[in-house]
Every structure is written in structure tokens, then in C-alpha cells.
Amino acid sequence: MNTLPINWLTEGLLDFEYKKYLLLAYLQAVKSEFGQHRLYPVFSDLIMHYRNLVQLKEHKQLVYEQFPQRISRADFEKLELVYQKIVEDDETMQQIEEIIQFATPMFGETLEEGKELYDFVERHLEISPVGITPIYHDEGYLFLDTYAAKETQVYMYRITVFKNTYEQYRGIHTEHLQTIRRGLSLTHENLKVRLLKERKELPNPATFVVIAKVPVPLEQSLLPIAKRSLVKYVTKLSA
Structure with missing residues (x-):
């Protein structure tokens, strides 16, 4: 452009x-x-x-x-x-x-x-925890469902805090792990259980799913806004 x-x-x-x-x-x-x-x-x-x-x-x-x-x-x-x-x-x-x-x-x-x-876009995102949410929320998994798709983008996320003299900021880093095609036998809860078996580095991870209710591009809109929405959601949980 x-x-x-x-x-x-x-x-x-x-x-x-x-x-x-x-x-x-x-x-x-x-x-x-x-x-x-x-x-x-x-x-x-x-x-x-x-x-x-x-x-x-x-x-x-x-x-x-x-x-x-x-x-x-x-x-x-x-x-x-x-x-x-x-x-x-x-x-x-x-x-x-x-x-x-x-x-x-x-x-x-x-x-x-x-x-x-x-x-x-933010108003048309639905965010919710998957399974039991542990006390520690700053690291875990993010499931991202695009509009009308049966695929889930799976990310590992980590929230970090930046401070200066006057303010405190929260940033988020994500790593894309895999794209999963879900069905009746593979719900978000089942997907979380599968991840726990496959990946041992997070034994009790916070896991959240963000579902898009409108069609928007993944990389240019959905993912960046979902990440910021997750930071706000987790911040409220920690308050």
C-alpha cells in the first residue's frame, strides 16, 4: 500500500x-x-x-x-x-x-x-475461559475461531508488564502452535485436554477462546484485536 x-x-x-x-x-x-x-x-x-x-x-x-x-x-x-x-x-x-x-x-x-x-470488531468478539481457570492468568493458551469456520487457531500467549515512572502497561506475545479442525468430538474443552497431554511445559494453563461473530481478516484485524481483548479480560480477572 x-x-x-x-x-x-x-x-x-x-x-x-x-x-x-x-x-x-x-x-x-x-x-x-x-x-x-x-x-x-x-x-x-x-x-x-x-x-x-x-x-x-x-x-x-x-x-x-x-x-x-x-x-x-x-x-x-x-x-x-x-x-x-x-x-x-x-x-x-x-x-x-x-x-x-x-x-x-x-x-x-x-x-x-x-x-x-x-x-x-471488538464488539463482535466473544471471549470466555475454557475449563477451570487457574489463579495465574498471564500465560496459557488462546483459541481463536474465525467467523463461521470450524477451524481453531491455537496460540500460546504470554502477558508482560512494562512500567515507567508514571504508568504501567501490559503487552502480550503470542506464538502460533497449530490450526485444528474441530468437530462434534473435538470441542474447545477436548482440545485443551489434548494440549495438556501433548505439551508438558504448561501443566495447568489458563485457556481462553475468542470467537469472531463477523468475518474479518485474521492477521490484519482479528488476531491483533483478540490479543488486546484478552489482555483487558485477564486484567479484570486479576483485579
């Missing part, structure tokens, strides 16, 4: 019409992905660009208030820009300001479309 470089705003020709062309081509490609219910990796990329633009806008305004004739050197990949001796009526700044003012609502509108698709 048509991607957008991280420093698209400043690299190449600094011209409003040119940047507008780049942006619209990128957003059209993003919306095409959304139209096919494919959220990832395009949704994460879109969020990154939007956050960069918002922080750049805030940074520029802050500098205007404190140092209206100069913006210090910084690395754009850290959400800043390099400017030297720029005043408010400078032609370069006017071009950048015009691009930012045009791009920000365009990103925001497309981001809302992505959020609506994410929420739609």
Missing part, C-alpha cells in the same frame, strides 16, 4: 499542493484497507502520524510564545523539527503551518474511521 514517510512534512519539496497530494494518496490507501476490514499495520501507522503532527503543532506554538524568532534544532523522529531564525511571517513557516492546518483534521477524520472499525 501507499505509505507515508515519518518525516513527510519536511522532506522533499516544501509545497502545499505537493504535500496535499502525498497526504491524500496515503489516506485514500488507508481508507481502502479499512474498507476491506484490514486494520493492521495501517492503523498503528496512522496513529503514529497523527500523534507526531499534534505534538509538532503544540511544540511550535509553545516556541512561538517563548522564542518567537527562533526554534531550536531537534530530531523530527522525536516529534520535533529543525528550524533556524524563523519568524511568524517567514515563507517556510507559512507553508508548514498551512500543511499542518490542512492535515490535522484529515488525519483525525480517518483515525475516527479506524476507531469505529476497531470498536465494531
Whole structure:
């Protein structure tokens, strides 16, 4: 798909019409992905660009208030820009300001479309434990059933906690183990028992099944959203 470089705003020709062309081509490609219910990796990329633009806008305004004739050197990949001796009526700044003012609502509108698709898929996921759930939930098996399919994708999952000075984050890593075709004699419960016999590294694993109630692509939407849903589900169990 048509991607957008991280420093698209400043690299190449600094011209409003040119940047507008780049942006619209990128957003059209993003919306095409959304139209096919494919959220990832395009949704994460879109969020990154939007956050960069918002922080750049805030940074520029802050500098205007404190140092209206100069913006210090910084690395754009850290959400800043390099400017030297720029005043408010400078032609370069006017071009950048015009691009930012045009791009920000365009990103925001497309981001809302992505959020609506994410929420739609998440609302149509059914998650439940398989068998008896042990006290320890941060490691185990995830069964993932796509819409109207008799196959179950089997994953081993591990939830990790990241902390900084202010917040705590939970991440999840999955490893695909196998694809199982289920039938009347192979329920989710039977599948869990079979795994216990085949794999000894987890003697008493937490096991959850996520069932998709709508058809969405596995890798680009279902699996990423199921993983995040599982993290939220397990977090509530641990509370």
C-alpha cells in the first residue's frame, strides 16, 4: 500500500499542493484497507502520524510564545523539527503551518474511521475461559475461531508488564502452535485436554477462546484485536 514517510512534512519539496497530494494518496490507501476490514499495520501507522503532527503543532506554538524568532534544532523522529531564525511571517513557516492546518483534521477524520472499525470488531468478539481457570492468568493458551469456520487457531500467549515512572502497561506475545479442525468430538474443552497431554511445559494453563461473530481478516484485524481483548479480560480477572 501507499505509505507515508515519518518525516513527510519536511522532506522533499516544501509545497502545499505537493504535500496535499502525498497526504491524500496515503489516506485514500488507508481508507481502502479499512474498507476491506484490514486494520493492521495501517492503523498503528496512522496513529503514529497523527500523534507526531499534534505534538509538532503544540511544540511550535509553545516556541512561538517563548522564542518567537527562533526554534531550536531537534530530531523530527522525536516529534520535533529543525528550524533556524524563523519568524511568524517567514515563507517556510507559512507553508508548514498551512500543511499542518490542512492535515490535522484529515488525519483525525480517518483515525475516527479506524476507531469505529476497531470498536465494531471488538464488539463482535466473544471471549470466555475454557475449563477451570487457574489463579495465574498471564500465560496459557488462546483459541481463536474465525467467523463461521470450524477451524481453531491455537496460540500460546504470554502477558508482560512494562512500567515507567508514571504508568504501567501490559503487552502480550503470542506464538502460533497449530490450526485444528474441530468437530462434534473435538470441542474447545477436548482440545485443551489434548494440549495438556501433548505439551508438558504448561501443566495447568489458563485457556481462553475468542470467537469472531463477523468475518474479518485474521492477521490484519482479528488476531491483533483478540490479543488486546484478552489482555483487558485477564486484567479484570486479576483485579
